[in-house]
Amino acid sequence: MDKTNIIKKESVDTAVESLLEKARKDGVETVWERLAAQSPQCSFGEQGICCRSCSMGPCRIRKSAPKGVCGATADTIAARHFVKMIAAGTAAHSDHGRAVAELFLAVAKNEVSDYRIKDEKKLMQLAGDFGIKTEGKKKDEIAREVGEIALAQFGQQKGELAFIKKAPAKRQEIWRKMGIVPRGIDREIAETMHRTVMGNDQDYQNLLLQGSRCALSDGWGGSMIATELQDVLFGTPVPVRGQVNLGVLREDEINIIVHGHEPLLSEMIVVAASDKELLQLAKGKGAKGINIAGMCCSANEILMRHGIPVAGNMLQQEAALVTGAVEVVVVDVQCIMQSLPETAKCYHTKIITTSPKAKIPGAIHVNFDEHTALNSAKEIVRRAIENFSNRTKNISIPREKTDLIAGFSYETINYLLGGAFRGSFKPLNDNIINGRIRGVAGVVGCNNPKVTQDENHLLMVKELIKNDVMVLQTGCSAIACAKAGLMLPEAAAEYAGAGLAEVCETVGIPPVLHLGSCVDNSRILVAANEMVKAGGLGEDLSDLPVAGAAPEWMSEKAIAIGQYFVASGVFTVFGVTWPTLGSENLTRLLFEEMESTLKGKWAFEPDPIKAAQLMIKHIDKKRKALGIDKSRERVLFDMAKRRELEAV
Ligand code: NFS
Ligand code: SF4
Numbered sequence: 001m002d003k004t005n006i007i008k009k010e011s012v013d014t015a016v017e018s019l020l021e022k023a024r025k026d027g028v029e030t031v032w033e034r035l036a037a038q039s040p041q042c043s044f045g046e047q048g049i050c051c052r053s054c055s056m057g058p059c060r061i062r063k064s065a066p067k068g069v070c071g072a073t074a075d076t077i078a079a080r081h082f083v084k085m086i087a088a089g090t091a092a093h094s095d096h097g098r099a100v101a102e103l104f105l106a107v108a109k110n111e112v113s114d115y116r117i118k119d120e121k122k123l124m125q126l127a128g129d130f131g132i133k134t135e136g137k138k139k140d141e142i143a144r145e146v147g148e149i150a151l152a153q154f155g156q157q158k159g160e161l162a163f164i165k166k167a168p169a170k171r172q173e174i175w176r177k178m179g180i181v182p183r184g185i186d187r188e189i190a191e192t193m194h195r196t197v198m199g200n201d202q203d204y205q206n207l208l209l210q211g212s213r214c215a216l217s218d219g220w221g222g223s224m225i226a227t228e229l230q231d232v233l234f235g236t237p238v239p240v241r242g243q244v245n246l247g248v249l250r251e252d253e254i255n256i257i258v259h260g261h262e263p264l265l266s267e268m269i270v271v272a273a274s275d276k277e278l279l280q281l282a283k284g285k286g287a288k289g290i291n292i293a294g295m296c297c298s299a300n301e302i303l304m305r306h307g308i309p310v311a312g313n314m315l316q317q318e319a320a321l322v323t324g325a326v327e328v329v330v331v332d333v334q335c336i337m338q339s340l341p342e343t344a345k346c347y348h349t350k351i352i353t354t355s356p357k358a359k360i361p362g363a364i365h366v367n368f369d370e371h372t373a374l375n376s377a378k379e380i381v382r383r384a385i386e387n388f389s390n391r392t393k394n395i396s397i398p399r400e401k402t403d404l405i406a407g408f409s410y411e412t413i414n415y416l417l418g419g420a421f422r423g424s425f426k427p428l429n430d431n432i433i434n435g436r437i438r439g440v441a442g443v444v445g446c447n448n449p450k451v452t453q454d455e456n457h458l459l460m461v462k463e464l465i466k467n468d469v470m471v472l473q474t475g476c477s478a479i480a481c482a483k484a485g486l487m488l489p490e491a492a493a494e495y496a497g498a499g500l501a502e503v504c505e506t507v508g509i510p511p512v513l514h515l516g517s518c519v520d521n522s523r524i525l526v527a528a529n530e531m532v533k534a535g536g537l538g539e540d541l542s543d544l545p546v547a548g549a550a551p552e553w554m555s556e557k558a559i560a561i562g563q564y565f566v567a568s569g570v571f572t573v574f575g576v577t578w579p580t581l582g583s584e585n586l587t588r589l590l591f592e593e594m595e596s597t598l599k600g601k602w603a604f605e606p607d608p609i610k611a612a613q614l615m616i617k618h619i620d621k622k623r624k625a626l627g628i629d630k631s632r633e634r635v636l637f638d639m640a641k642r643r644e645l646e647a648v
Helices: 014-026 031-038 074-108 120-129 139-155 162-166 169-178 185-195 204-234 263-273 276-284 296-306 314-322 340-344 370-390 410-418 426-433 455-466 475-483 491-495 498-507 521-534 556-567 584-597 608-626 629-647
Strands: 240-244 254-259 290-295 310-312 328-331 350-353 402-406 439-443 469-474 512-516 546-550 571-574 602-604
Touching: 014 314, 074 139, 074 185, 074 204, 074 263, 074 370, 074 556, 074 584, 120 139, 120 162, 120 204, 139 185, 139 204, 162 169, 162 204, 169 204, 185 204, 204 263, 204 296, 204 521, 204 556, 204 584, 240 296, 240 310, 240 475, 254 263, 254 296, 254 370, 263 290, 263 296, 263 370, 276 290, 276 370, 290 296, 290 314, 290 370, 296 310, 296 402, 296 475, 296 512, 310 314, 310 475, 314 328, 314 340, 328 340, 328 370, 340 350, 350 370, 402 475, 402 512, 410 426, 410 521, 426 521, 439 455, 439 521, 439 608, 455 469, 455 475, 455 491, 455 608, 469 475, 469 498, 469 521, 469 608, 475 512, 491 498, 512 521, 521 546, 521 556, 546 556, 546 608, 556 571, 571 608, 584 602, 608 629
Parallel strands: 254 290, 254 328, 290 310, 328 350, 439 469, 439 546, 469 512, 546 571, 571 602
Antiparallel strands: 240 402
């Protein structure tokens, strides 16, 4: 493998490329230069066989020293590292879920005034999921009970997480038999950290069982709680038109970028930006208005619910500053580069942190508290307005911006496919059975500067839809494909295979659906559940012709997501690098042996087209097992026939 990490091209996005040129002129360092400075990177670390768990180490496994000082093998070291990544990712998603649950409960108890419950229908549905009796109870009382149960999921010590029961019976049986049903979210994270301490769990297979249990407490726990409660609080997404890329910034307006993850903050910034007094103040400073744009998953949250424009994905955060047109970048938690305050020094931009959990040297801290949410949000907007006059002439906003349709919650898909009165996943299943749709893929995850920005996402997704695989997306991957125009209904005719295109055109949807932020990967689990329930595609998630991928992953959160997909029975392919290659046994467990127990497994394939083909192969294998491979052949024959006819 090439150890230099110097890639041919930083990004396929021309907006980024042009701003990188400007960054060089402005003397601003970016993530790509830092990657080059870090190269060659440590191959022990990359393969998961460097251990720093105790001070007898650090230990690096190689032929001449095949064991750590304590005797730990490559298998143990790589497995400990891998499950620690799962625990960290689970902690991040779940602490987000906890913050939402706390706010939810405070709203239900009328302790905060700036938020209220928006989706009562979903509240009732959640009450049902939690086994709460609703008859004769007022909305607030039901909401309080829902909030209390949701919050208790984190600290629960015994039994099973509530949402586990949403999975197909067969899946639950597999989990119970393997002893990996999560008991409580915090407990699984803590136990994973305990097991990885020096001299504790030293059986890589046993470590991975706990890793699976911990990951399940993310997907079917913390992340699902975050998504479900956010929908009740802020509204369940419905189809909405939006725009994406740095061209959404406006030269004549105050530009505020909301970056990070939790919609608690971004929702309030959106409200504050339409405050009359603040708009007046902005006008007084010579600005035509206040323009909010999102970055990373904060972007996905407010895009899905309000159609607020998206400035870009993970690798565009520095480029946004280089435009010179951003007054404030306000951040909360996760995926925020420490370099931002440094980059901001070259321009007038102010970086504002808001969470006590994530401060950055050089940034201004404005504490964001749900009890005084709107006031904090207004203060942040005011600071942005006051900063407008500090702009220099060194401004360059790229032209690039693309339209997209977002807002495909599970409820939306159900409604669009089944119609208003008989919302159902049955039409999707029918189209899979008759072969128009070959299968469904979840393509998610980050950007990583080790590969050309967005290129893997685009190549993979185009290959999938060309082969009639419908694609569901979240996170930075969704933003990548939206920028390339794949999230418009017109994309079906241009990029999708004939079968998929026909379905998309009939229903009026794009071939690539935006399901939201990374915690919204739980929407993909719910959608897969519904496919099983709708019938005709087997009895377990692992029977479905579906696959998952994160072709440009970088975060520990992506590993947690991947593991809960695998532990839910889904074949999942990652690109870029793979963190267990230093252990043959562990890698074999993840890539092959897991399939015999969990019915799902991992694969690593850095080439996105080859990775897509692995997914298609898996989908075809599942179609064959379901006995629906023949129908697809017929559809293909029809197509050939049609072309023949057209040629005459
Ligand atoms: Ni997901 Fe979303 Fe993006 Fe990766 Fe980061 S923003 S939580 S971790 S980089 S997809
Ligand atoms: Fe080395 Fe073992 Fe300590 Fe890890 S736990 S640093 S392998 S001695």
